[in-house]
Amino acid sequence: MISPNDKLTIYSAKRNYLGSGNVWKDMFKDIMNSRDLIWRLILRDISVRYRQSILGYIWAVLPQIVTVAIFAFLARYRVFDMGQTSMPYVIHALWSLSVWQLFSSCLLGCTNSLVNAGSLVTKINFTKEALVIASIGQGCVDFLIRLIPVFAVFLWHGFIPSWKAVAIPIVLLFVILMAIGMGFFLAIINLVLRDVGNALGMLLTFGMFLSPILYAPPIREPFVLINYANPFSPLLIATQDLLMGADLKQPILFLFIGFLSIILFFVGWFIFHVVMPRVTERA
Amino acid sequence: MTDNVLIKVENVGKKFCHSLRRSMLYGIGDIARDVLNVDTNPEDLRQDEFWAIENVSFEVKRGECLSVIGRNGAGKSTLLKMLNGIFPPDQGKITIRGKVAALIEVGAGFHPMLTGRENIYINGSILGMGKKEIDSKFDDIVAFAELEEFIDSPVKHYSSGMYVRLGFAIAAQLNPDVLLLDEVLAVGDASFRAKCFNQISNIMKKSAVVFVSHSMPHVAHVSSKLMHIQSGKANYYGEKIQIGIAKYFSSSNIDINASQFSFDSTRISDVCINHDFNRGVEVTYGSDLKITFSIHIKDCHDNPEIQIIISDEVFNNVIQITSPSRFLKPCRIQEQIVEVVLERLLLNSGRYYLTIGVLDGKNGIILARYMNCAQFNVISRKIGYASIMLNGNWSLI
Numbered sequence: 001m002i003s004p005n006d007k008l009t010i011y012s013a014k015r016n017y018l019g020s021g022n023v024w025k026d027m028f029k030d031i032m033n034s035r036d037l038i039w040r041l042i043l044r045d046i047s048v049r050y051r052q053s054i055l056g057y058i059w060a061v062l063p064q065i066v067t068v069a070i071f072a073f074l075a076r077y078r079v080f081d082m083g084q085t086s087m088p089y090v091i092h093a094l095w096s097l098s099v100w101q102l103f104s105s106c107l108l109g110c111t112n113s114l115v116n117a118g119s120l121v122t123k124i125n126f127t128k129e130a131l132v133i134a135s136i137g138q139g140c141v142d143f144l145i146r147l148i149p150v151f152a153v154f155l156w157h158g159f160i161p162s163w164k165a166v167a168i169p170i171v172l173l174f175v176i177l178m179a180i181g182m183g184f185f186l187a188i189i190n191l192v193l194r195d196v197g198n199a200l201g202m203l204l205t206f207g208m209f210l211s212p213i214l215y216a217p218p219i220r221e222p223f224v225l226i227n228y229a230n231p232f233s234p235l236l237i238a239t240q241d242l243l244m245g246a247d248l249k250q251p252i253l254f255l256f257i258g259f260l261s262i263i264l265f266f267v268g269w270f271i272f273h274v275v276m277p278r279v280t281e282r283a
Numbered sequence: 284m285t286d287n288v289l290i291k292v293e294n295v296g297k298k299f300c301h302s303l304r305r306s307m308l309y310g311i312g313d314i315a316r317d318v319l320n321v322d323t324n325p326e327d328l329r330q331d332e333f334w335a336i337e338n339v340s341f342e343v344k345r346g347e348c349l350s351v352i353g354r355n356g357a358g359k360s361t362l363l364k365m366l367n368g369i370f371p372p373d374q375g376k377i378t379i380r381g382k383v384a385a386l387i388e389v390g391a392g393f394h395p396m397l398t399g400r401e402n403i404y405i406n407g408s409i410l411g412m413g414k415k416e417i418d419s420k421f422d423d424i425v426a427f428a429e430l431e432e433f434i435d436s437p438v439k440h441y442s443s444g445m446y447v448r449l450g451f452a453i454a455a456q457l458n459p460d461v462l463l464l465d466e467v468l469a470v471g472d473a474s475f476r477a478k479c480f481n482q483i484s485n486i487m488k489k490s491a492v493v494f495v496s497h498s499m500p501h502v503a504h505v506s507s508k509l510m511h512i513q514s515g516k517a518n519y520y521g522e523k524i525q526i527g528i529a530k531y532f533s534s535s536n537i538d539i540n541a542s543q544f545s546f547d548s549t550r551i552s553d554v555c556i557n558h559d560f561n562r563g564v565e566v567t568y569g570s571d572l573k574i575t576f577s578i579h580i581k582d583c584h585d586n587p588e589i590q591i592i593i594s595d596e597v598f599n600n601v602i603q604i605t606s607p608s609r610f611l612k613p614c615r616i617q618e619q620i621v622e623v624v625l626e627r628l629l630l631n632s633g634r635y636y637l638t639i640g641v642l643d644g645k646n647g648i649i650l651a652r653y654m655n656c657a658q659f660n661v662i663s664r665k666i667g668y669a670s671i672m673l674n675g676n677w678s679l680i
Contacts, residue, residue, distance in 0.1 A: 009383070011368055012376040037408040044405050048396045123388040125368045126409050192307065275314050281299075281370035282310055 027129075027273050034130040041130060042137030049138065060142040061149050064101060068093045071214045083216035087244050088157050091150075096213040098146040099239055103175050103232055104204045105139035110183020111200055114191045121191070121280055128276050129269065132187050136176060143172075162245025171238050171258075178231065178261035184268030188279050211236055217249070231257055287345040289380045289461050289491035290366065296374030296515075297336045297361050298328060305331045335361045337515045338374070343491040343508070345460070348483075350506035350524070351495045352531045358515040359495045363387060363465050366493060381460025381490075384410065389450030389467045395439035399430055399449055402438055406453050420456040427482070428452035429475070448475055455482045462486050465495045480505060499528050499597065503668045525666040532596050532633055539636065539658075545651035548581040551639050553620075554656040568632065568663035568672070572625040576639060576656075583614040586644035591623060594636050601630065601670045608644065631672050632663035 050056040072090050075082040085092040113135035114121055114128065121128060154161065190196040208214075210226055211233045217240070218224050226233060234250055234257045241248050248254055300306035309329060315321075328334070336358040343349045351359050365372050367385040392409050393402045403424055407417040425434050428448040438446065451467060464483070483492065483505055496502050502509065502524065509527035511519040513534050519527040543551065554576040556564045566572055580587055589606040604623060611619065637657040641650045665672070 007381060009368065009379045010376065011365060011371050011379075013371065013373050033411075036413055040405050040408045044394060044397065044401065047401070048394060051396050117392070119388055120392040120409070122364075122369065123391040124409055125383075125385065126411065271318070274317050277370050278310050278314050278317065281297075282306055 023273070027269065030127040031129060034127040037126065037130045038134045041134035045134070045138050046141055057145050060145045064094065064097050064146055065149055068097060082214065085216040086246065087240070088159065090153055091157060091159055092216070092240065093214050094150050094153055095243060096236055096240065098143060098150055099172070099175065099236055100208055100211060100213050101146065102139055102143040102172065103179050104207070105142060106136040106176055106179035107183055108200060108204070109135035109139055110180055111186040111190050112197055114187045115194070115197065129272060132183055132272070133180065136180060161243050164242045164245050168239050168242050171235055171242065174258045174261045175235050177265040181261060181264030181268040184272040188272060188275055191279055192282065207232065228253070231260065288342050289345055290343040290493065291378040292339060292341050292375070294375035295336060295339050295365060295372045295377055296334055297365060298332045298373050299335045300332050302331045334515050336365070339517050341510060341520055343493060345491055346488060347507045348487050348492040348494055348505050349508045349510060350502040351493060351510050351512060352497070352502060352527065353512035354535060357512040359512055360387070360465055362512070363463050363493065363495055366463055379461055383461045383463065384454050384457040384459035385463040386451065386454045386467045387463065387465045390446045393438050393446065393450070396437055398437055399434040402449070403453055406450070410454060410457060412457065424452045424456050427455060444472060444475070451479055455486070459486070460490045462490055462492045464492065466497065502528065525668055529632060529666050539655045541654065541656045543651065543653040543656070547650060549641050549650040550579045551576055551641065551651055551653040551656065553577045554637065554639065554653065556637070556657050556659050562658040564659045566628060566659050566661050568661055569627055569629065572628045574623045574637065575620065577618065577620050578641060579618045580611070580641070581616050584643045584650065585613050587611045587613070587650065588642055588644035589621065590640045590642065592638045594638065595670055596634050598636070599670070601635070628661070629672050630661045631667045631670050632661050634658065634660050
């Protein structure tokens with residue numbers, strides 16, 4: 001009855017990660033085998049999210065519309081000086097906020113993914129990466145919904161996005177990879193120290209004001225430092241440039257950050273894969 | 284591995300840490316060493332660490348069921364989680380051949396807001412089934428769980444029994460080579476449990492099963508091998524199920540306190556077995572058992588009746604002895620010393636408890652009940668599966 005095809009699994013005290021190339025092969029195989037699961041988990045999160053609500057997906061767009069409306073009002077009456085944005089202010093703010101929320105909700109989702117999974121993590125053996133990766137589904141769907149008011153504002157202002165905008169999805173991919181990469185680390189730390197989840201909410205609020213979302217990208221010293229201190233800013237500025245068809249303001253910085261987000265993703269994934277068994281026995 | 288050995292566990296150990304803070308520190312150290320691939324010496328115990336499982340070895344072949352028994356905290360679940368690969372051992376090696384299905388917590392991963400139908404798909408894919416596989420097994424799962432009516436309501440409205448039924452039904456459809464079960468059948472009503480055991484027996488024919496349970500009748504029923512774990516070490520491992528079970532019972536020395544309650548001033552006192560007032564009197568299999576006690580009835584009752592109940596370690600009532608009618612004088616205040624002799628006690632070896640009750644035989648109202656008022660141990664050369672071990676009159680026709 002034993003066939004050589006039977007899967008042989010060995011668990012032992014001696015584990016070897018850097019010595020062999022098998023780790024990456026295993027990691028890719030695990031993810032490929034979990035495609036179905038990731039898809040199911042994404043569908044689950046989407047279908048559960050607004051099940052007990054009347055307004056449903058309006059909740060995805062409402063906070064952002066209200067925020068932009070308030071800031072547009074403040075900008076118009078010169079309570080704050082938002083600087084001169086290259087696109088109409090409302091378009092600039094609404095678009096940038098959508099991209100920011102894509103990043104922040106993906107990052108928050110990843111960070112809380114293991115904690116929210118509860119006993120699943122400690123009681124069932126499956127590819128836990130699936131939980132982290134699937135948790136970006138919600139952020140991505142919300143982003144797509146938030147595009148509706150964005151396009152509505154385009155129409156209202158008669159704004160036609162440049163053909164260069166077709167490259168935006170690539171930039172958004174960097175944004176998502178960066179969020180997952182950070183999320184791999186934060187998810188594990190959050191499982192052990194719940195402070196991370198709380199602190200992240202606060203840090204993301206700061207992050208929003210440290211990125212040129214509700215104001216134009218600063219050009220003057222020393223404020224231009226914001227663009228360097230905040231790894232998200234170069235990506236955001238790139239989407240703004242592409243949307244209106246201008247040349248990239250910081251091409252090298254953008255490519256560097258894009259490359260960094262890919263590296264971050266793979267490093268995060270590797271660390272997650274290695275650390276997860278050690279964490280589950282303590283969670 | 285030869286001879287259809289699907290699970291092979293060699294000198295496996297796992298250490299845990301008493302202190303949460305140290306556990307975190309050690310964890311960081313271990314992770315750093317894992318990543319940097321530095322040789323560790325996992326067999327050393329650091330401060331505050333202890334072996335939750337130490338030096339455990341066993342094999343399970345296809346068609347066998349290994350029951351793992353032991354008191355709470357003995358390390359059973361830790362062992363099962365290592366078999367499932369949830370965390371790695373610190374010592375030794377586990378080799379598993381084929382597809383593994385584990386039921387360590389039934390319904391782990393059920394989303395309360397989703398319907399039973401949606402949860403079947405999610406849980407199925409967590410357990411490694413593809414969509415087509417679930418599609419084809421969906422009706423069987425629902426039928427097995429007996430949830431046809433409720434499959435489209437959210438599982439948060441399910442009773443705990445329905446929850447377990449659904450969880451078990453999904454895992455039961457996995458057709459695994461190795462099935463790991465952790466006390467999952469404690470919930471669920473009797474008929475469903477019977478169904479589950481049926482299903483386990485069916486799965487067992489094709490796979491190797493590891494079964495963790497506290498229910499000795501279940502263990503005796505399904506297992507072909509048994510391991511008794513005491514403080515992380517295997518205290519018994521072998522095919523003699525009844526000996527392992529006897530070791531499990533003798534490993535707990537906790538005696539249950541006697542407690543008396545009475546509804547009028549009726550009292551029972553001075554209980555002794557074979558003229559011995561101590562608890563834990565030893566009685567040899569097949570010898571006589573003499574129970575002596577005093578009884579005080581201070582009110583008028585038409586037909587006072589005495590009931591003696593002998594129960595086993597897990598409080599299954601095994602024997603009841605009832606006093607004959609008009610044994611005590613009706614409607615009289617009295618104080619009596621009563622003696623009952625049971626001739627040729629044919630109980631299996633083990634620990635037994637005695638409960639004595641007095642009730643009004645006319646309307647069945649309990650006047651007094653003295654629970655666990657005495658405890659005795661039956662000593663027997665042979666250890667059997669059932670509480671009562673008869674000889675019977677045998678003949679060949």
